[in-house]
C-alpha cells in the first residue's frame with residue numbers, strides 16, 4: 001500500500017523536509033499560473049532528501065498529458081533504478097489525477113505527499129463557481 005499524506009489536513013504529520021518541498025510545489029504551481037497554465041507543481045526527491053526532478057503543469061498548449069506528476073513518472077522510469085523509484089517521494093501541490101496515479105504505480109514510485117486533496121480542489125472550485133454565479137462547463141479532476 002502506498003504512503004499518502006495530504007498536507008493541508010495532516011500538517012502535524014509533515015516533517016520540515018515535507019513542508020519545504022510542498023512550498024516548492026506551490027511555487028511551481030504559482031509559476032504555472034503566472035504563465036497562463038493550470039496551477040500545479042510537483043517535485044521528485046530521493047531517499048536522502050535531494051531534489052531529483054521538478055516540473056509544473058504545461059497543458060495550456062493543448063497537450064493534456066503535460067501534468068508534472070506524469071513528467072516525474074517518465075523521468076524516473078528513464079533515470080532511476082526500481083529501488084531508487086520505490087524509495088523516492090513525490091511531492092505535489094494537488095492529489096494525483098487518475099492518469100498520474102496510474103503512471104506513478106506503473107513506474108513503481110514510493111511515497112506521495114500532497115498539499116491538497118482532490119476533494120479539497122473540488123470544494124474550492126464549487127465555492128468559486130458559486131461566488132461567480134456560474135456553472136462549470138466541464139469537470140475538473142486536475
Ligand SMILES: [Zn+2]
Pocket residue numbers: 067069070096097098099100101142
Ligand atoms: Zn495528472
